Amino acid sequence: MSIFRDTAFGFFLRLLSGNHLMKFPEDIPGFVPPFPVDELKGSDSSTPSESDIEKTLGQEVGETPHLVSLVIHPVKSKDGVILVDWYSTDDPDNPYNWSSSRKTIVSALICLLTFSVYYGSAAYAPSIPFVMEQFDCSEAVASLGLAIYVIGYGFGPLVWSPLSEIPALGRNTLYIATTFIFTLLVIPTALTNSLPAFMVARFLCAFFGSPPLSTSPASFTDMIPLNKLPYVLAMWSAITTLAPALGPIIAGYTLQSKDWHWSMLELLWIASPVCVCVFFFLPETSSDNILLRRAARLRRVTGNANYRSQSEIKQATMTANYILFNAIIKPWEMNILDPAILFSTVYVALLYAIFYSFFEAFPLVFAAMHGFSTGASGLAFLTIPLGLAFAIPVQLIHYKYYLFPSLVKNGPPVPEFWLRTSLVVSFLAPIGLFIFAWTASSDIHWIVPLIGVVLFQAAAYQLMNAQFAYIANIYPKYAASLFAANAAARSWLAGGAILFARPMFIQLGVGGGVSVLGGVMALCSGLLWTLYYTGAVLRKRSRFVST
Known part of the structure; x- marks a missing residue:
């Protein structure tokens, strides 16, 4: 069940069950932190060195991970703040420690998200002559359906990228919310017979579908070791080009026997199952978000308000002006x-x-x-x-x-x-x-x-x-x-x-x-x-x- 625990599905099950289902370890009665609280020390504590952790996890050199499990004692600052970290070098909540099969599934889902959004751009291209005929408009006007979609997902990175860096939001919140809205917005593009309404829906569809286009590399970086990351990015980059190329191929033959709305219906058929899969199977990958929520659970379980994650402290200094400027x-x-x-x-x-x-x-x-x-x-x-x-x-x-x-x-x-x-x-x-x-x-x-x-x-x-x-x-x-x-x-x-x-x-x-x-x-x-x-x-x- 831990596979579903940090997904949107797991979140809603916890919410609906009053936190009786899909519990995190800290939510289980009798939970005790794996480190003695009275041993917490300052920066000179016996926390494993970075080199020890890297050798244990094999993140840099591609060695077999989890050869040794070392407890990581959180650092306690002079003002009493206890920095929440991973419990050990093989902490299962750390995305780097996920199994290869889980990383493959998560990477595949992110690639599918990217594919569905990019496919939606060029799937419209074969429809242009049919739109010209139905609405008696020029080719320049009909081509706006393609151009405005591409322009729309160009605005997305400027909005979604900074939001994904806010620890309290993480990446999954944006993926789930925007994918759901993206899928809903495909429906009016497939059904409307109003050209202005179609153009507005296309722009909004692209805008809300764009988070995977800009934050996917960051999601891969969250969980893929550096010695394997370039291979994953190479495949993801190929999908960003392959998806719009397949659009005219698939839609072109459909439009020979169906009207132009079918190109958008095909996008809906692709986006809908992807949206469902993301809801059930896509977990949070951002360590900042995972540790921030762990700190909140530790405060609740122990009654100690001094538990804080590093990302939580950083977030307190992130003003709206700071985010917008950077x-x-x-x-x-x-x-x-x-x-x-x-x-x-x-x-x-x-x-x-x-x-x-x-x-x-x-x-x-x-x-x-x-x-x-x-x-x-x-x-x-x-x-x-x-x-x-x-x-x-x-x-x-x-x-x-x-x-x-x-x-x-x-x-x-x-x-x-x-x-x-x-x-x-x-x-x-x-x-x-x-x-x-x-x-x-x-x-x-x-x-x-x-x-x-x-x-x-x-x-x-x-x-x-x-x-x-x-x-x-x-x-x-x-x-x-x-x-x-x-x-x-x-x-x-x-x-x-x-x-x-x-x-x-x-x-x-x-x-x-x-x-x-x-x-x-x-x-x-x-x-x-x-x-x-x-x-x-x-x-x-x-x-x-x-x-």
Whole structure:
């Protein structure tokens, strides 16, 4: 039953049963803390050292965990505050100590959440011609259904990321509440025949569905050891690209026999079971939240009001102005004042925007030039998972045989180290776009431009992952805020790309328009090499601390 205890299901069972079901150890009559209270000491206590704990848990070096169980005595400060910590190095409530199967289930649920939200963006794309016909509107207006969704989940990280860092809320509260609202909001998008109502519902749907898009990496970090974390993040990152690519494939064939509402009904069929699974099986992963609630239970059981968690003490100093400044103002200030951060934000945003421009380019090439049906046009997006199929194994092999051995041998590297793998593949991105641009013709077999898309997508995956690693290592203190700003920027630019791409392709032709994008990517490739060689100089001139 401990599997369900810290889930939303467990919370409601405790609430409805008056705390008789799904009890925590502290709630069981006769509970005694596993440490003698009269032995509590100050900072010079016999608490196991960090190195002992790391060796016991095997968090850093990948050793078999739980070889030794060491009791962790909480520290008692001079003013009598008792800092609540894990009871032992193998405390089962510590997410690092969960079984591999439980971590796999939790990671899979977070990936499913991410998939459902990203799938919802592009699942609408094949509906655009049908919306134009029903509402007698222009293609620009009909395309808003796609653009406004992408823009909507760009606003989410700026709100949900800082909220997820508040210890009292944790991550699960946001996941459960917003997933439920997201699922409910899909219903009006599937049923309404009012275009304004549909657009409003789409925006709100994306906004409330966006927490997994920005906080999933933090959830993985809560429970996955550092030697395995990059592998999990690599797979999650692939899902963020795979999900919108599958949308047109699945919805495209459906719309050949059903009306456009069915694309939204399919999203509802995906989101509903995910919402149910999250309710029953997704536990809290934030140590700050888990220990904060443990401290509250210890105060209640022992009658000692001095029990406090470190996160609880920290939360007392977190004012609304502090949260807003670090979440909203600080990352944009850093983008303005630090060229390296600005380049990373723009580069990733451009890669993401070009990906979404394919939703406008593909119909002009494969439907108009090659006569593909609505369903067959969607199959062109199979190039996205094909590109990932080439990129992901290379990424994982790089981690296993180069990255981790280098870290073990040489220790933490300079931030520019994380850019190395992207230097060569950076040229594949413009090459892939030029192949697509110059072969998008009815006179050339349709497989040729798709080869260009595969090359671009394989390169884009590696480029974005390298930039994310670079951001996380150049300013670790502000990594969460920088990721939120990066997510917002790429979503907003991608939403804009959906609206300006088609007019550009019509005005310049698909070949001309995509060539422009290829030229921009070629320029970015040169700037990436410049950043690699000048990054250290730029960091020395930065007013921000990079450690």
